[in-house]
Amino acid sequence: GESVGLHLPTLSVQEGDNSIINCAYSNSASDYFIWYKQESGKGPQFIIDIRSNMDKRQGQRVTVLLNKTVKHLSLQIAATQPGDSAVYFCAENLYTSKLTFGKGITLSVRP
Amino acid sequence: EADIYQTPRYLVIGTGKKITLECSQTMGHDKMYWYQQDPGMELHLIHYSYGVNSTEKGDLSSESTVSRIRTEHFPLTLESARPSHTSQYLCASSGGLRQYFGPGTRLTVT
Numbered sequence: 001g002e003s004v005g006l007h008l009p010t011l012s013v014q015e016g017d018n019s020i021i022n023c024a025y026s027n028s029a030s031d032y033f034i035w036y037k038q039e040s041g042k043g044p045q046f047i048i049d050i051r052s053n054m055d056k057r058q059g060q061r062v063t064v065l066l067n068k069t070v071k072h073l074s075l076q077i078a079a080t081q082p083g084d085s086a087v088y089f090c091a092e093n094l095y096t097s098k099l100t101f102g103k104g105i106t107l108s109v110r111p
Numbered sequence: 112e113a114d115i116y117q118t119p120r121y122l123v124i125g126t127g128k129k130i131t132l133e134c135s136q137t138m139g140h141d142k143m144y145w146y147q148q149d150p151g152m153e154l155h156l157i158h159y160s161y162g163v164n165s166t167e168k169g170d171l172s173s174e175s176t177v178s179r180i181r182t183e184h185f186p187l188t189l190e191s192a193r194p195s196h197t198s199q200y201l202c203a204s205s206g207g208l209r210q211y212f213g214p215g216t217r218l219t220v221t
Contacts, residue, residue: 044201044212089154097207098169104152106151
């Protein structure tokens with residue numbers, strides 16, 4: 001079946017550096033992708049989303065890139081801050097209103 | 112921020128007890144979801160609803176049941192809790208594709 005996977009389970013970055021979190025998806029027909037941030041003891045919080053007819057979308061300090069050729073999604077965080085430390089999830093939608101989530105990747109920011 | 116609420120936030124209960132996890136949203140969203148999540152792991156969809164009186168089982172088999180009598184309310188019930196039900200339960204709602212999550216209920220069955 002369809003799956004969304006993350007390449008690495010953990011990522012450690014220096015405060016102030018840029019972070020890049022990668023995600024692979026397996027279904028080329030997926031039409032919507034979304035990134036969530038989950039802090040300890042909380043529910044996932046929306047970061048940014050992108051539809052399949054776009055390659056790039058920018059938010060505040062975050063950018064999502066979609067490469068449909070290789071079925072790859074990435075989240076870039078500029079000037080990473082300690083408050084960015086969390087588990088990040090990507091998810092995809094395939095026509096229905098149900099999201100398929102990948103395994104989380106932990107972002108750890110070093111002071 | 113999304114207005115979606117879950118109670119209780121934490122629950123420790125003995126085996127065999129019946130429990131109901133509450134989820135309410137004030138955004139008027141038609142679609143609501145329940146996910147089960149182990150620490151640091153992905154979310155698994157266990158139930159969803161596209162509107163009042165509509166409920167479906169999700170991708171992960173669950174012994175829980177749900178009901179949707181009102182748009183804003185989507186409770187989840189376990190008739191007889193077991194230690195294997197120990198997990199975090201997350202409720203979400205959406206008006207489109209973006210889902211908004213509640214804070215979760217951490218359930219521990221002893």
